[in-house]
Amino acid sequence: MTSEAGTSGEAAEAYPRIQRRTLHDEVLERLRDMIIEGRFAPGQRINEGLVGAQLGVSRTPLREAIKTLASEGLVEIQPAKGAIVRKFTAQDLLQILEVLKALEQLGGRTACAQASDAAIAAIKALHDAMMELYRTRNRLEYFKLNQAIHSAVVAASGNDVLVEMHATLQARIKRLRFIGNEGPEKWAGAVAEHEEMIEALTKRDGEALAAAIGKHMDSTLVRVRGVL
Amino acid sequence: MTSEAGTSGEAAEAYPRIQRRTLHDEVLERLRDMIIEGRFAPGQRINEGLVGAQLGVSRTPLREAIKTLASEGLVEIQPAKGAIVRKFTAQDLLQILEVLKALEQLGGRTACAQASDAAIAAIKALHDAMMELYRTRNRLEYFKLNQAIHSAVVAASGNDVLVEMHATLQARIKRLRFIGNEGPEKWAGAVAEHEEMIEALTKRDGEALAAAIGKHMDSTLVRVRGVL
């Protein structure tokens, strides 16, 4: 119908921004961030009354948000006992990274084939900025940009479903990954793998990118495994 | 009362599975089935009061279930307007099948490498039963078993996260797939592809299975595309 297909995935910006955010949405985002940031310890129970008062909302939207978090796999609901922040075992981590690897490889291959030059250049820019943060040892910002790059590669595929699945899984282990890159040699290793990924992407070599992503995810598993 | 302090840390596995189901869960399942079966037409609005009365539950658990369905991608929530059953465009379908392909390929590869002989034999049994249903042209039962086989292959990988993601995506297009196999030649094609998959699986040839799954999913796209 409309020919808005300049860069794939830009359709959302064309729409008049929906400003009506429901409380449920607001709470959901806040809670998710709090869990990822570790303000709720894994295994900890979420007291509806308490958290609701803390956020200044009633229990209703809070409960709805918790149900959504459960469906995302960040919390676990035990009937008549409440919700607890999900604890991840080493096996969970392995399984998540396995799927994440497959998703990112698909994203990478598709991005090499279909992404615009501008999109790839933007990712390269992110990478360069990240390398600068690595030189200055700004670990938190580095990590954020790192995540952003992974997401950007997947987003460059133009596959919204893929983006959604990837985001869901990434959220589950975001915290672990952050902790996992502690130690200079681990960090250096991760950086080297990223270099390889970006090189493959700029060459639009899908197979090479998939291979690099695979290596990176396998290494991530090794790096992160210790924190469990 | 219980002596759970024996093995510290492993307590989670020792718990007997609590089967108590909340109303929210019950409603969620019913609603999901209703949408997949097409009892709610795509684009149709879900009237909380009406559906609640229909199911015999109050609006509260119903609302929570709807939020979960939204997070699964089966419905869309428009603030202050309610929830509508999601409509899938041809592009959505393409994207979903793309991801589904990657997931099933991963599942297939892993299953070839790790599944027990018994698990593979069980899948083969499912396949044989399905072939019998094909001969007798029992389309509905054939379809159910077809879905079950796909799920079983993924499940045989032993990766729970993969199973979960796969189930979520499969639910979104289950209905389309059912309609898509109409017409004898399409059906025959799908059957042939399944034969190929099972053969690769019994040989534990991961690459062959992945290739067969890829072909099957690509064909599925072609078969289903017409119904949109």
Added chain:
DNA sequence: AGCAAGTATTCTGTATGCAGCATAATTTGA
């Protein structure tokens, strides 16, 4: 003192009530 049983409290699960927004219907003006 230690254990068990009963009680009390706290929290979840569900229902109901109220306010605001969106849409539909109706009326009035040109």
Added chain:
DNA sequence: TCAAATTATGCTGCATACAGAATACTTGCT
């Protein structure tokens, strides 16, 4: 007759209230 504005209705979003279950605590008994 048609269009625009205003009213009216119905539904969603949120909060509060109530019932049942689970846990913590207290008290009595061995």
